[in-house]
Amino acid sequence: MSDVLFKNAQVYRDHAFAPADVLVCGGKIDGIGPDLTAPAGCEVVDLAGLSLVPGFIDLHTHGGDGIDVNAATAQDLDKIGAFFARHGTTGWQCSILTDTEEQTLWCIDQAKAAMAAPASGAKLLGIHLEGPFLAPEYKGAMPESLLRKGDAALFHRYQQAAGGAIHYMTVSPEVEGMPEMIAQLAGEVTIAIGHSGADYETAMKAIANGAKVCTHTFNAMGLFHQHRPGMMGAALESDIYCEAICDGRHLHPGSVRMLLKCKGWDKVVAITDSIQAAGLPDGHYKLGVNDVVVVDGDAKLASTGVRAGSTLSQDTALRNIMAFTGHPAEDVIPLLSENPAKAVGLFGRKGSIETGKDADLVVYDSDWTVRRTIVGGATVYQA
Template sequence: MKTWITGGYVYRYEKRRLERKNLCMEDGRITRICSPSEKITDGIIHDVKGNAVVPGFIDIHTHGGCGFDVNAASKEKFQKIGYFFAQQGTTTWLCSILTDTKEQTEKVIAEVLKHKEDHENCADLLGIHLEGPFLSVEFKGAMPESLLRGADIELLREYQEKARGNIRYITVSPEVEGIPESIPEIRKLGITVAIGHSGADYETSRKCIENGAEACTHTCNAMKLFHQHFPAIMGAVLEADDVYCETICDGRHLHPGSVRMILKAKGHDRVVAVTDSIMAAGLPDGAYKLGVNDVIVEDGDAKLPNGVRAGSTLTTGTALKRLIEFTGESMEDVLPLLTMNPARLIHAEEHIGSLEVGKDADILILDENYNILETFVKGMKIEKQEESSCH
């Protein structure tokens, strides 16, 4: 059955602007975008009353939300995380598995596959982001040090086989033994490589980029910072034109001026807004978990007992508002950071990331204050569930 979204202003990515258009969805895809003067002769009419019609948000780095941690999630918990995310504007996500034991990592992979085969009324879990285990001890952040290791392509190949190709993204540290040489092999497994959690020097970081690393994980956080005599990993990723930079725009991980600086250095096509959210997203302050770690959230700020920041409580809907606030730019200018840029980074832009005929009907309806009024995932409207305790 056709469903027409009428009476709204549709976001056109190529023009970076909203245009008064009608949009038709059928069988989970966008089948028509046309002038409101054209007569509609069939299908359901859904009038959005002058509100904005924009692509659904894509979060490629998140550890959970609404009380559920990815590393401990079952099929049912992935459903609940996905429902919460959809309410916040996320229509597609990668679940980020924090460095864990082989047994637990494979258990999470199995639950991801179960969820992908049977889910409804939630964001689309496109695949997996492995944050580790090939990471630096010095900049481990919340990673359990005993589980960090050198490059191991056979282990990664085993994970990818168990995941049936659903590992889409991995974070590695350039200075870890064997990583620069392993990046081409990782890419052959169908995995996009990001560098981060690192104290690597400029030259080693550049080698990783030359070998195919395409992104930097939560730029400026858990890494050696720029120095004029030692540009380090941060200098390497800011300089490289083709490298995408993840940014956590919650006002804690990055000062607003740092967000503006990254945008100035990289341009609006190479910055990807992520949440790096943990299970506390959508819930009050208190004690939570991030993988094997205990986390304390105070005033919405998530930290390990030793004071090291451990993920965030950010949502994509709030990230959009923060980006507008931090940059002083229009929604139309910053939307690609949450839509087309992450889609391109994980090589999924052919079916998500923008509102175009033939692409998936992942659509948000936003009011004038950028609040999410409605979410459509593959053309299906996300229906509110009264029992949800998250906000």
Template structure:
């Protein structure tokens, strides 16, 4: 059975085309402007809408009342359904630095959910945010940080995850981190640098050794000085990808424009860094072991330190278009193929090429999410 998505403008190879999209057996089969559905086929009328690849969030700590660090198997399904309604079709769960026991438990619960993607976004794997991070730039991280990289511990976590840790954030200035990056990569983990005040040379050592991205750039990070460019200068100068939280709080709209101007759209990755409060009203929440207060949608610790966001990918897309004045087609790589490339998933997701997963988002003329398809199946929204 096929699903024919007809009547919309489809994002293909960097631009929008008036054609139809055909999904079959959970995959993109191809494009057809003159559909000829069979008797058992389904037809989705996307007239007046945009048909784009599903969004990929590689850095999020939860949403809709669920904190990743405290989540059980069923909780991951709850998060995944909420994300799917916001346009996210694939995601990594970001485990905040925690005790070894709790980190292992969270890995096991995430693993139990992986592969069970009925009516929810696909959990592609795990992002470890720490524990090899600078205490000076820990942001909302609890004090479970390690002062040297423990490769045996990373290997233990990766074994528990059955190879599904896809991404890890480390601080370059932690003694031994630059040298450890090739070993972390050898375990199948893409490495990002962040939570850091590292100098320029140390940051560049990490990038040359294989670090592919910067974690929520300009946040929990020493900023660039004309005489001491530091980690920010290295990330801007290099070809490393830059994660950006585009909620208008973590980065000023002008800063978003600046980053895109310097890095180019093909090296920018939109993330939410969302916490359990995403999709819910202001109030008191958790981020790992920390208490978080959300006021006017802004999540902070009691001492005023910003603690993740309440952002969704759907809102981030509209923000980036509004901040930059760029077209939908121009900004989509930040939400689709770029994050897929960071974690090595671009052969499976990130575009509407034939053979890739049938992950599709339908956007209205104001770029709001109307419907989401994951592996060819339309997400049924809960009341």
């Protein structure tokens, strides 16, 4: 791995841009400051007129570039990562949709292999289980016959097979046995609550028991009523992180602004929830066992017309949130970098440009188009 000195960039640190050089050695950020000197043999890259920001982290995605996570080999997962790198993502979690135990274990094996191999793009950081402990009434694209009541033993079988790589799991608080299971597992995996019609009290109990995130907030959940605030009210009132799909379809721009006003900019995590159709034309695709039709970039189940993931990328989410809110990139970047890293316990090594952290970086031009993506100090994409 070659060392590199990035010169003359506008570097994003402490929620602001300032001119600086960034030295990368051994895949880590080794120095930040004005007029740094390149060590012997170090490559020098001039980024004058460009911005250098922390790499984006997508906590919730089902694929892209024609590949569905539930059917993806380790090599396919690497191809997804290469696609993501073109859009400013340097790290991601593969979201395994509710499936049979056999297929879920196969997906886990593929993810483990991909995580252990060198990445040609964005690095696969862990596994997100979306189910099977979900409420049938809010199943979305989940096959109802495979949904389960709380079963900590099943999770532990999956986690043992994953070698601890399941970092994130979405559950419905009202599912039988779930409040106790959340309390039991909260120290082992980041629990998100979603796909749920839970009442306020049940959702608040799940949060008190250790749930840390709300999955695709406002989507696939019971909505707020002044007499029955439900899970939506609990998510907005509490201090948990809230995922948001900012494609302009899953959330009206006004809903994005309201979420940010309620939660604060430090508690919203911009995800894609993308499917294999991301980056491809309209047409017929798969999401797990489901047939999906994409029209005008909008993905819906062929059987019911229910929205089924998105075709969003994280660089588009950045530009969308800037447009929705009128806020500059300085305010929006943490939603895609710092906040997701903090939500799943990665901020010690990812999510910001600081000495000693992994050199996961993205170069943007003045139009907020990705020009270069760096993962572990290595350039994996260059426009």
